[in-house]
Amino acid sequence: MIIELAKNYGFCFGVKRAIKKAEQIKDAATIGPLIHNNEEILRLQKDFNVKTLENINALNDEKKAIIRTHGITKQDLADLKKRNIEIFDATCPFVTKPQQICERMSDEGYEVVIFGDENHPEVKGVKSYVSTKAYVVLSKKELENIKLPNKIAVVSQTTKKPEHFMEIVNFLILRVKEVRVFNTICDATFKNQDAIKELSVKSDVVIVVGGKNSANTKQLFLIAKMHCEDSYLIETEEELKKEWFLNKKHCGISAGASTPDWIINKVIAKIKTFVD
Template sequence: MKIELAKSYGFCFGVKRAIKQAEKTKDAATIGPLIHNNDEITRLKNDFNVNTLNDISELGNEKKAIIRTHGITKQDLDNLKTSGREIIDATCPFVKKPQEIVEKMSSEGYEIVIFGDSNHPEVKSVRSYATTNNYVVLDENELNEVKFKNKVALVSQTTKKVEKFMQIANYLMLKVKEVRVFNTICDATFKNQEAIKSLAMKSDVMIIVGGKNSSNTKQLFLIAKEHCKDSYLIENENELDYRWFNNKKLCGVSAGASTPDWIIEKVVKKIENFS
């Protein structure tokens, strides 16, 4: 069986940047998991004494606080700034962009629509910058009962699919007099999604490696499953099952933006042993 890696996969710019910041800081605590990958979080804890807290209320004697890649709410950031701790802001620059857009558009009187998962930390952080009416949706039909005023601004969670984002944009343009559309989907997300689609279409089995709580990894899995029915989402090599590869000729492998190379390499090596 041949094994082929997607043309674009794994650590994105924002995650690489955050990992480097955490390794340099050491002896610190992150507000929420730094990234959505449990094995990498464990490595940072064991090798660099970087602890993970659920939120700022859990801060104790820590003198250094690292803001997760997904960002935190504006209120939590303001509270953190008054705590006297050293703040290391590892918020991905591509997440800061929608934060800034929402804050600016709200100040200009625009109602806000965010395409994303309302419970996702990135969306919570972005939404906290809105001072006008705001709505988080996964589908345009969720806006059917909303009576908008004259102007709306649309942004997206950075890891969502462009096609769905455009459907929501088109819906709003038919419903509201003035619509400002800001495509805040990360370019790395788009490239990874296109690459996995291309690979899945020709593969007999697909393995997607990443945190099961990772939005962008789940998106990759759904795209793979759409084009290759034998697609599997795993967090590490221990979840592989040799039976998945029986009578398969091509195994495609991709990974989420929070998946480090060392985990991907272990997965590939174990698949090679199966084949």
């Protein structure tokens, strides 16, 4: 059986930056999970004493706080700055960008449509920078019964599919007098999604490695599943099952943006024990 990695997969720029920061800072607390990968978070805790707090209210006597890659709300950041604690901002620059756009556009009187999951920490943070009115939607249907204003700005969660973003943009352009469109989808997301599509078409089994609470990882899995029925989402090699690989000729492997190489390597090694 051929085992082939996607052309683009794994750690993105923002995650690499955040992990490096956490390793250098040490003995700190992150506000929310630094990234969406439990195994890597456990490694940081064990090797660098970087612990994870649910929110800023969980801070006690910590001296150093790291803001997660997905960012935090504007209000939480303001509250954090009032505390006697050293702050290290590991918010991904691709997430900071829509925050800044939302703040600027709403200051100019635009209401804002955010294409994304309202419960995702990145979206919660971005929405908090809107001072007018924000509409968080996952499809154009959610906008159909809303009385829209004359001026609207549109941004996206960084991990969403561009074709779905364009459906919302096209819907708004036909109904709103002035629409300002900002493509805030991350380049790494484009590349990883294109790569898993290309790989899954020629594979008869696909393994996607990453946190099951990771939006970009789940998106990779959904794309793989569309083109290869025998696609599986796992967090570690322990979840692999030998029967998945019986009579398979080509195994494709991809990984979410928060998945480190050491986990991917363990997965590959385990698969090889099934087929050797």
